[in-house]
Amino acid sequence: MSLATPRDLLIHELSDTMSAEHIVHKVLGEMASETENTEARKAMEHHQKETEQQIKNLEKVFDMLGEQPEQTTCHAAEGLKKEHDALAEEKPEGHVKELGLLAGAGKTEHYEIASYTMLHQMAKDLGEKEVAELLKENLDQEKEMARTVQSLAKEVGKELKVELKEQARQEKEAETAAAS
Numbered sequence: 001m002s003l004a005t006p007r008d009l010l011i012h013e014l015s016d017t018m019s020a021e022h023i024v025h026k027v028l029g030e031m032a033s034e035t036e037n038t039e040a041r042k043a044m045e046h047h048q049k050e051t052e053q054q055i056k057n058l059e060k061v062f063d064m065l066g067e068q069p070e071q072t073t074c075h076a077a078e079g080l081k082k083e084h085d086a087l088a089e090e091k092p093e094g095h096v097k098e099l100g101l102l103a104g105a106g107k108t109e110h111y112e113i114a115s116y117t118m119l120h121q122m123a124k125d126l127g128e129k130e131v132a133e134l135l136k137e138n139l140d141q142e143k144e145m146a147r148t149v150q151s152l153a154k155e156v157g158k159e160l161k162v163e164l165k166e167q168a169r170q171e172k173e174a175e176t177a178a179a180s
């Protein structure tokens with residue numbers, strides 16, 4: 001498809017985001033099964049359901065515009081998936097694993113926020129009010145998930161601090177025992 005007009009670009013970007021959502025849906029499922037943190041698992045499963053709704057919203061958007069999505073692959077989402085796979089291959093454990101998963105989830109949500117912020121603006125500029133509203137729904141869900149991921153990471157960080165403190169205490173105890 002040639003990108004001659006702003007509307008062509010909107011269709012192109014929407015198609016790219018449709019591809020991204022399908023990839024993100026898959027990764028959310030993988031992350032939900034990998035995490036050992038109940039809250040994180042719940043959040044990922046919940047957002048996976050939201051992602052299904054987001055895909056439906058995008059389908060509605062294409063209907064409203066009287067267009068079909070282009071068959072394309074979102075290279076950025078694919079890259080984020082590769083990052084996730086590379087982390088899994090390293091087989092991290094405990095807090096390292098949880099923080100790694102949340103770091104990947106946070107990057108993904110912020111990528112989606114960037115995509116929908118631009119799509120929302122483009123639809124508004126083209127006078128596509130209803131399309132813009134649906135895109136805003138998706139955008140708001142991504143923002144909410146980004147906030148959830150951030151607060152989960154903070155919680156894991158707190159647990160990590162307690163663990164490190166305990167480790168330091170035990171090491172000191174061992175040193176004292178060895179010296180006496």
Ligand SMILES: [Fe+2]
Pocket residue numbers: 021024051054112142
């Ligand atoms: Fe999404």
Ligand SMILES: [Fe+2]
Pocket residue numbers: 024047108109112141142145
């Ligand atoms: Fe998302």
